[in-house]
Each structure stands twice: as C-alpha cells, then as structure tokens.
Amino acid sequence: MRTPLSAVPKSIVSDPKKLSAKTAAILDGAMQEFLAHGYTDTSMDRIAAAAGVSKATIYSHFQDKADLFTAIIQRLAEHKFSTFFDPRDAHALQGEPRLVLRQLTGKMYEQALQDTQFCEFMRLIIGESGRFPELAKPYIENIAKPFIQALSAYLESRHELRLKDPEATARTLMGTMIYFIMLQEMLHGREMLPMSPERMVDNLIDLIVPK
Template sequence: MTQPNTRKDSIDKSEQIFQGAIGEFLEKGYAGTSMDKVAAAAGVSKATVYSYFQDKEGLFKALVARMARERFYLVFGTESLQGEPEVVLRRLATKLLDRIARDREYLAFMRLVVGESGRFPDLAQELIRNIVHPGIKELSGYFASHPELKIADSEAVARIVIGGLVYFVLTQEVLQGKEIMPMERDRLIDSLVALLIG
C-alpha cells in the first residue's frame, strides 16, 4: 500500500482554496466574501480552509502575495535585469504592458484592492509590499549599476518608470479610459526610453 503524498495533497488543497477565493473576492468584494462561501466555491470544508488560513484577512494577504509572485515573475523573469539599457527598458516596459494589461483576472483583482483600500488599508499595503516595492528595488538596482545613464537618484527614477507604466495600465484598462484618452503602447514605450537614454 502506497502512502499518500501529503505535500502534493496540501498544494492541491491550497490551490483549490485559492481558486475558490479569487472567484468569491472578485464577485462579492472583500467585505462580501465569507470563509463559508470560499469553502463552498473551493469544494472543501470550512475546517479545511481554516487549517490553511487563520482568517479571511490571512487568506486575502496570501492571495495577494501569490498573485504578486506570479506577476513579478512574468515581468522580471528568472534573470535579473541585464544588458544594454535601451534593450532592457524596452523589454521590461513591453512585458509589463503586454502581460499585465491582458491579464483580466489581475486587472479585476487590482480594481478590488483599489476599491477596498479605504476600508482595508492593510490589504492594499500587501499589494505595495509584494508587487510595487520589489519591482522598484530591482529597477533601482539596475539603474545604479549603469552610471552611463547619469541618473542621480536611481530609486526616484525607478518609481517614475514603474509609476508611468502602472498609470498607463490603470487609465487604459482598469479605469476603462482607452476610448477617452487612447494611446498606443509603443508610443509610450518609445517616449519613456527616449527620456531615459537621451
């Protein structure tokens, strides 16, 4: 008789819970989602959900961290930023705008976090801690290692770059503004690279 693979079973159960949770949070918002509803959507018992997550806030924070890791990997990949600045910046901006802007689940999740941020600031801070901060740190380190760019404050410029790209996604996709103030992705990327490279 073979022993069950408890680690694999544990991963499968947590994945079930995450899948159930994301659907509930996106449909009902943070306040409208209960652990009972998550358990039902995930097809597991409420006790199983609580065996993995202490409470709804813990589940939501774990979900934010998980989505952040996945999206960070999609944009920055396994390799650190390496290569000529023009190529690296163009590749980074293209990846961020292409992959994030087309990720409907992630955009819906962003709307949820922004919408709930006034009532639940700790949850919004999880997004900053797990997505924005690592991206800025990575890009800031890259700028600091390239003195030829003549950037006096690498962190401030990294914030400007990431902020500009996030703002583009926010206004075009999250807030549905592409019909009101349309702009082609490549036009934004070309201008951003020109500003930094000179």
C-alpha cells in the same frame, strides 16, 4: 545605501507542496471569487461552492473571512511578484538601455493585458487598502520594492545614462506604466482618451535615455 536584493523576504504563506487538497481547493476558490467580485461581495457560501467544500470546512482551515482574504492577497503577491517582474531574473536587466527598457515595459504591458487577474489584483489592493491597511505590505515587499530596487540598480550601473537619481527615475517608469494601464484598461480610458502603448514607451525611453 540601497537595500541589497538578498533582503527580499522569502515566502510568507505556507509552501504549496505542504498544503492539503482541501486547503488548496479553498485557496483557489477564494482567489477566483475575490478577484471576480471583491471582498464584501464575495460570500463564504460562494467560496464554499467554488471550492467544492462546505462552509464549515473553510472555518476549520481559516479563522474568518478576513483571514482567508489576507492569505489570498499574500499568495497573489508572491505569484504576481514572480510573473510581473522577477528581480532574480537578472539577465533581463543587462545590456543596452534602450533595448532593456523596451523589453521591460513591453513585458509589463503584455502581462497586464493577458493576465486579467493582474488588474483585478491591483483593484483589490487599492480598493481594500482602507479596510485592510496591512494588505499593502505584501504588494510593496514582493512587487513594488523588488521592481524599483532592481531597476534602479540597473539604471545606476549604466553610467552612460548619467542619471542623478536612478531610484526616482525607476519610480517614474513604474508610475507611468501602472497609471497608463489603470487609465486605459481599468478605467476605460482606451475609448474615452485613446493613447497607444507604443507612443507611451517610445516617449518614456526618450526621456530617460539621452539622445
């Protein structure tokens, strides 16, 4: 029924170890600028300056601005894929449900707060998914899909939870956390509509794990 975890696609972009110094500098500079200012507000001049190369050099490594941008997003999806939640990190999804779920949600919230790039990345994915429809693919394949599949597999394995639909439950956990982070951190709901992450997590666990 479910797709096995081995179906998770391997690296899309080139192996970092095979990148030239210039290419790596361009990718790093572009990542920094795109995350800070978005797509259209990031000029090729800014990227060139941030990367320490000339603009023409960028065009000798990438076809155009859109090509460089999509390369960045794919690169970030891989990077965030492994830090936001790595399904290969299987031992994190073993053990007593209340403990596992608390550890998992805590990890999500912490990383969203500590790594400011995460919110900017989500902003970019959603904001530019109209202009770049193919942009969502690396996010879904490398982040959303592995997370949902690994979590639903865990929920399904814990028979004492007696969940009728583990995948739907996994999506509820992910949606609750992501929207909470969006509302509180990205849309400044922290001040206008206060709510502690502890209350959210406690309640979420109470909803999923029967008393």
